Amino acid sequence: MKYQELAGDILQGVGGRENIISLVHCATRLRFKLNDPAQADAAGLKNNPGVIMVVESGGQFQVVIGNHVHEVYQAVCRAAGLNDESPAAAPQQGEKSSLLARFIDVVSGIFTPFLGVMAASGILKGFLALSLVGGLLSESSGAYRMLFAASDALFYFLPIVLGYTAGKKFGGNPFLTMVIGGALVHPLMLEAFQASSEGETITFFGIPVVLINYVSSVIPIIASAWFCCWLERQSNKVMPSAVKNFFTPLLCLLVTVPLTFLLIGPLATGLGELLAAGFQVVYQFAPWLAGGILGALWQVCVIFGLHWGLVPLMMNNMAVLGHDSMIPLLLPAVFGQVGAAIGVFLKTRDPRLKTLAGSGAVAGVFGITEPVVYGVTLPNRRPFIFGCVGGAVGGAIIALAQSKVYSFGLASIFTLAQVIPASGFDTTVWGAIIGVVVALVLAALLTLIAGLPKQPATAEDAATAPAAAGDDDILAPLTGVAVALDAVPDPTFASGLMGQGAAIIPAEGRVVAPFHGEVASLFSTRHALGLLSDSGIEVLIHVGIDTVKLNGEHFTAHIKEGDKIAPGDLLVEFDREAILRAGYDLSTPVIISNSEDYAGVESIYPTPDVHAGASFLQVKRNNKGDNHE
Numbered sequence: 001m002k003y004q005e006l007a008g009d010i011l012q013g014v015g016g017r018e019n020i021i022s023l024v025h026c027a028t029r030l031r032f033k034l035n036d037p038a039q040a041d042a043a044g045l046k047n048n049p050g051v052i053m054v055v056e057s058g059g060q061f062q063v064v065i066g067n068h069v070h071e072v073y074q075a076v077c078r079a080a081g082l083n084d085e086s087p088a089a090a091p092q093q094g095e096k097s098s099l100l101a102r103f104i105d106v107v108s109g110i111f112t113p114f115l116g117v118m119a120a121s122g123i124l125k126g127f128l129a130l131s132l133v134g135g136l137l138s139e140s141s142g143a144y145r146m147l148f149a150a151s152d153a154l155f156y157f158l159p160i161v162l163g164y165t166a167g168k169k170f171g172g173n174p175f176l177t178m179v180i181g182g183a184l185v186h187p188l189m190l191e192a193f194q195a196s197s198e199g200e201t202i203t204f205f206g207i208p209v210v211l212i213n214y215v216s217s218v219i220p221i222i223a224s225a226w227f228c229c230w231l232e233r234q235s236n237k238v239m240p241s242a243v244k245n246f247f248t249p250l251l252c253l254l255v256t257v258p259l260t261f262l263l264i265g266p267l268a269t270g271l272g273e274l275l276a277a278g279f280q281v282v283y284q285f286a287p288w289l290a291g292g293i294l295g296a297l298w299q300v301c302v303i304f305g306l307h308w309g310l311v312p313l314m315m316n317n318m319a320v321l322g323h324d325s326m327i328p329l330l331l332p333a334v335f336g337q338v339g340a341a342i343g344v345f346l347k348t349r350d351p352r353l354k355t356l357a358g359s360g361a362v363a364g365v366f367g368i369t370e371p372v373v374y375g376v377t378l379p380n381r382r383p384f385i386f387g388c389v390g391g392a393v394g395g396a397i398i399a400l401a402q403s404k405v406y407s408f409g410l411a412s413i414f415t416l417a418q419v420i421p422a423s424g425f426d427t428t429v430w431g432a433i434i435g436v437v438v439a440l441v442l443a444a445l446l447t448l449i450a451g452l453p454k455q456p457a458t459a460e461d462a463a464t465a466p467a468a469a470g471d472d473d474i475l476a477p478l479t480g481v482a483v484a485l486d487a488v489p490d491p492t493f494a495s496g497l498m499g500q501g502a503a504i505i506p507a508e509g510r511v512v513a514p515f516h517g518e519v520a521s522l523f524s525t526r527h528a529l530g531l532l533s534d535s536g537i538e539v540l541i542h543v544g545i546d547t548v549k550l551n552g553e554h555f556t557a558h559i560k561e562g563d564k565i566a567p568g569d570l571l572v573e574f575d576r577e578a579i580l581r582a583g584y585d586l587s588t589p590v591i592i593s594n595s596e597d598y599a600g601v602e603s604i605y606p607t608p609d610v611h612a613g614a615s616f617l618q619v620k621r622n623n624k625g626d627n628h629e
Contacts, residue, residue: 007075015039122409126417172229295395298333330411332394332439339440340387343447367412394439401431
């Protein structure tokens with residue numbers, strides 16, 4: 001129930017239940033497939049305090065939530081009436097999108113449902129490797145065997161798991177495709193594979209079978225699931241409704257399983273081995289270059305959702321080679337952003353940014369970088385670039401050390417345990433550690449030196465700040481997005497009856513002084529105040545619409561009537577998120593209440609994105625000059 005309101009806002013923001021084709025989630029994002037993306041309100045969702053960012057990429061409408069995405073996903077499913085049997089999970093017919101977008105959509109739809117379990121299994125494998133190296137457990141102990149079974153089960157029976165998720169993604173019966181995955185790793189077939197090493201062969205009605213070990217394989221079951229779902233749809237078109245519930249699955253099993261062992265499996269396995277060999281050739285040709293490129297660009301790929309295109313290759317490397325050298329290269333990309341966030345945390349004097357940077361860095365250590373990227377580094381640009389620079393240098397170091405992981409998982413601090421080979425610590429492990437440390441420290445230092453060229457003013461700094469405008473200028477009293485006064489959802493303000501001016505939708509909960517003058521009035525509810533400049537301009541700042549009903553809750557005044565003010569002085573603080581959760585519009589009119597004394601009021605902000613203390617409004621005096629006594 002905690003996320004019910006947020007789920008309702010998200011459901012409304014994507015255009016309602018009828019606009020949803022499918023919904024899945026990964027570690028931090030809700031991934032919607034929509035009938036009509038134009039019906040979605042991306043800008044409105046971005047302004048929701050429970051949403052970190054909205055990304056439209058790979059044919060998906062992605063709502064970045066953060067660490068509690070699973071709870072929000074469940075709340076959205078309840079609100080929309082979505083479940084495993086929902087028609088919303090069916091594939092979109094006649095969809096026109098790029099081949100890359102469709103590929104990424106398929107891959108993310110297949111792998112995201114069990115991504116968390118996969119990461120947990122990989123971490124547990126890493127801890128078991130540490131326990132062997134440290135002598136805490138032995139391979140013959142019952143505790144080790146039991147925990148190893150828990151860590152290895154997903155990877156051993158991966159064709160079964162992929163059979164289920166691929167069946168759902170391709171719009172077929174997921175239990176049918178899961179059975180096909182089970183056939184690939186059935187003990188009888190594994191025994192036949194073991195016997196083939198001694199020269200024994202088997203045939204299918206005289207046709208020789210190429211025996212392959214499909215344990216932990218990826219591509220064969222996905223290809224078989226696609227074929228099975230296609231065959232299922234064709235069968236359902238011609239089968240009588242009275243018998244198709246069992247004859248269609250029977251036909252799919254009779255055709256797909258033999259075809260998989262005879263043709264699909266060997267071809268898909270060959271493709272997988274070709275991909276693995278191709279990656280190894282590129283990696284061995286110039287490992288430092290491969291590591292530098294991947295370390296630099298991985299977070300860029302994450303932003304656009306393109307990283308899913310590399311996930312099958314990583315898992316295929318694990319299945320074919322028994323290890324993967326790509327995942328270690330992602331560690332510097334992750335810790336480069338963590339380092340940049342630490343640099344922001346140490347340098348900024350803005351309490352809000354400092355809080356975001358600190359909490360985001362902690363989440364980043366555990367592999368969740370979206371809060372850091374969308375909340376801290378990307379909005380400030382340079383820290384994001386410096387994080388990518390750190391990732392490039394660290395990635396080159398790890399590639400030169402030939403570091404590998406021996407179990408699949410998300411790139412995080414725990415990945416360092418997965419890098420340890422069975423023989424114990426060696427140069428590959430130390431190379432991974434050095435690469436991570438270099439990426440983090442380099443990004444942090446670069447950010448400290450040149451990451452934040454323009455520092456937000458604090459209350460203490462602002463108190464001594466000189467006036468940066470003329471007598472007829474009103475500086476922006478808030479940071480946010482400027483809008484025309486007639487766009488404010490209140491007819492009293494929008495009509496201009498209260499005076500001319502503009503409004504700001506605040507991004508921060510701070511109101512600062514827009515000129516030299518004094519506080520003429522302060523409402524008892526602290527949501528509105530009147531200011532008088534030294535040159536006679538009267539300004540009304542009204543935080544939000546109908547916020548008087550809050551009776552002062554969520555507002556804190558730092559001034560009183562009669563106080564002298566200078567540009568940048570902190571006047572009022574308010575809890576932006578709490579006010580939004582209470583259902584109030586935070587459009588904040590900034591009104592020249594004695595507009596009739598002037599020839600006009602002109603908006604002079606160069607872009608809609610305004611910062612507190614920047615140029616905002618200017619009054620135009622009558623030809624006779626100043627009318628005030």
